Amino acid sequence: MEERRLMKGNEAFGLAAILGGARYYFGYPITPQNEVTEFMSRELPNYGGFFLQAESELAAINMAYGASAAGGRVFISSSSPGLALMQEGLSGLASIEAPVVVLNVMRGGPGIGNIQPGQADYYQVTRGGGNGDYHLIVFAPASIQEAMDMIVEGFEIADRYTNPVLIAADGMLGQMMEPVTLPSMDKEYSLEKILKTKPWALTGHKNKRERNVIKSVYLKQELLEEHVLKIFEKYDKAVKELPSFEEVDLKDAEIVYVAFGTTSRMVKEAMELLKEKGVKTGLIRPKTLWPFPREAFDGIDKSTKMVVSCELSMGQMIDDVKLSLKGRLPVSLINRTGGMLLTPGEIVERTLKLL
Amino acid sequence: MRAIFEYTKGMRDQETHYCPGCTHGIAHRLIMEVLEEKGKLGEAIGISPVGCSILAHQYMDVDMVEAAHGRAPAVATGIKRVHPDAYVFTYQGDGDLASIGMAEIVHAALRGEKFCTFFINNAIYGMTGGQMAPTTLEGQKTTTTVMGRDPAVSGNPAVMCEMLSQLKGAVYVERVALNSPANIRKAKKAVSRAFEVQEKKLGFAFVEFLSICPINWGLAPSDAMKWLAENMMEVFPVKQFKNPLEVK
Known part of the structure; x- marks a missing residue:
């Protein structure tokens, strides 16, 4: 039976993992x-899991790297400046093709910034950083609720693509409470079962197979290029399979907003207020930031005169909005x-004022 | 006829990329010999560092992973959580362990992580071409201390065994040298004790190998062995710092 609970975001994220x-x-x-x-x-210990407080985010991501290379299902979390410290490990995990789900509860930056919600990690999470x-x-x-579902699905996608999956939440989602329906749990879970699906994992060769070597150094340039091209075959597949978005009222819209995360909720309320004033607006809400759902922009109606990127940053996603529109419409921020x-x-x- | 010495099954039949006279080969062999004698090659998981020995996995015939610079103890921590009964070891040089990875090694020791760390101290950066290491001796010339290391400018050598042996979680700490057949036999004994500590889950085990780098020291291998004995052993005394009662 479905279980409903009222939960604080950050605790719900942990439970989802x-x-x-x-x-x-x-x-x-x-x-x-x-x-x-x-x-x-x-x-986590109540479920037979292992928790460890690392000495730094740098150590945490590298512990995750080790546990994932050993075949474990790994979850880690941090916030913007902490994620900056994890970039070394994220680049490494992508290179050794190891799955991990990373939660970034984003806050204000640059630098130490502050602890209020922010979206200025858009570049950091979609453009590398490593x-x-x-x-x-x-x-x-x-x-x-959506964060919980994405975290659960994230493990399956991380395993399928053998690549880190990042959940870009923000301080608002982390700190507020909402009613949620708990995702169901895999009762058959066991490390043995998971290891059967990961023949590349470090387990010790038990004198039964060739040794497994997990590496990211390719000193010969031809081999490194070959390795990168192999990884990018997966990314080509991801671009076809994974883009996801929500669209609201695109038909007859004069203005189309693009907004993700909590900002999209503010935008939805603004759209109701504008409707009362007789201004027709629509919304494209990317659910995936990479791959960015470019095809969502094909659904923009002929009635639309302007696209507005709404962000808690100086305008980072707006680059992807412009790339998706290919100059068809003016874009504001x-x-x-x-x-x-x-x-x-x-x-x-x-x-x-824009009208 | 009875063979009195055989190449360990733990080493793959392959030439190494190490420079002539380098002691990495000896350290590799000792670790693999001990694992073979314990019958644990199949249970071993090694972590190779950034540095000359990043390709150690080409030679050691056990499951291995490369770690980012200095992070091998964090990676080993993650692996050991997933496979608590595996024989996990990190193999790290002085730049990797005592400079960029100082936080990771100290905290692994503080936690009493149940893996072994084999620390190659040759007082210089090898792979990048002879720069100052955290263990470079006072007055030693390197490409970044061309007049010799001046403590007023670049600090003093990191004495890892002395530091780590202060920590409760580091239960086995020994410094050995790879400069003579007798010392190499003692080094092998230290490797064996380190794995026994791990086997008995007593805590963190650390073995430092005083090693040579003839190419970057600008010395012939035989002179490098002498330089190790005459200069390094004074700053880095060869001794057992800590050994738990449970291990002989």
Whole structure:
């Protein structure tokens, strides 16, 4: 039977990871995601899992790298400056083709910034941040329920693509409470069962097979190019299979907003207010930030005169919006940054000025 | 006729990329011989570092993974959580372990992680071409200390065994040298004890190997062996710092 609960975002994210089969979590305290780490320390051992508080985010991601290379199902979480420290490991995980689900509860930046919600990690999560040619698969939830579902699905996708999956939540989602329906749990879960699906994992060769070597160094340039091309075959597949979005009221819309995460909820309220004023607006809400759902923009109606990227940053996703539109329509930005939020009222006011 | 010495099954039949006179080959062999004698090659998981020995997995015939620079102890921590009964070891040089990876090794020791770390100290960066290492001796010339290491400018050598033996979680700490047949036999004994500590899940086991780098030291291998004995052993005394009662 479905179980309903009222849960705080950060605790719900942790529970989703456990229900999704994560049995290894390595964390380092950083606000506004501390409740994830605290929850995992309390709950993971009850499910036969292992929690460890690492000495740094750098160590945490490298512990995740080891546990994933050993075949474990691994979940880690951090917030913007902590994710910056994890970039070395994320590049490494993409190179050794090891799955892991990473939760980023984004806050204001740059630098130490502050602990208010932000979306200025868009570049960091979609454009790399680590060295070399690789991508993270990035999901952007707009509710706690959606985040839970994305985390559970994230493990399956990380395994399928043998690549890190990142959930880009923000401080607002992490700190608020919402009713959720719990995802169902795989009762048959066992490490043995998982290892059967990962013949590449480090287990010790038991004198029964050739040794497994997991590597990311390819000193011969021809071999490194070949390795990167092989990884990018997976990314080509991801671009075909994974883009996901929600569209709202595109038909007859004069203005189409593009917004993800909590910002999309402010935009939806602003759209109701504008409807009362007789302004028809629509919304494209990317659920995946990489691969970006470019095909969503094919659904924009002839009635649309302008596309507006709404972001809690100085305009980062707007680059992908422009790439998707290929110059067909003018693109504007409605934004706040530094941990400030967009209110529906401000969106309405700034939209009316654009008209 | 009875063979009195055989190449260990733990080493693959392959030429190494190490420079003439380098002691990495000896350290590799000792670790593999001990695992073979314990019948645990099939249970072993090794972590190779960034540095000359990044390709150790080409030679050691056990499951292995490369770690980013300095992170081998964190990677080993993750592996050991998934396979608590595996024989997990990190193999790290002085730049990797005592410079960029200082936090990871100290915290692995603080936690009493149940794996072994084999630390190759040759007082210089090998792969990048002879720069100052954290273990470079005072006055030693390197490509980044061309007048000799001046402690006023570049600090003092990192004495890892002395540091780590202060920590409760590091239960076995020994420094050995790879400069003579007698010392190499002692080194093998230390490797064996380190794995026994892990087998008995007593805590963190650390073995430092004083090693030579003839190419970057600018010395012939035989002179490099002498330089190790005359200069390194004074700063890095060869001795057992800690050994639990359960291990002989």
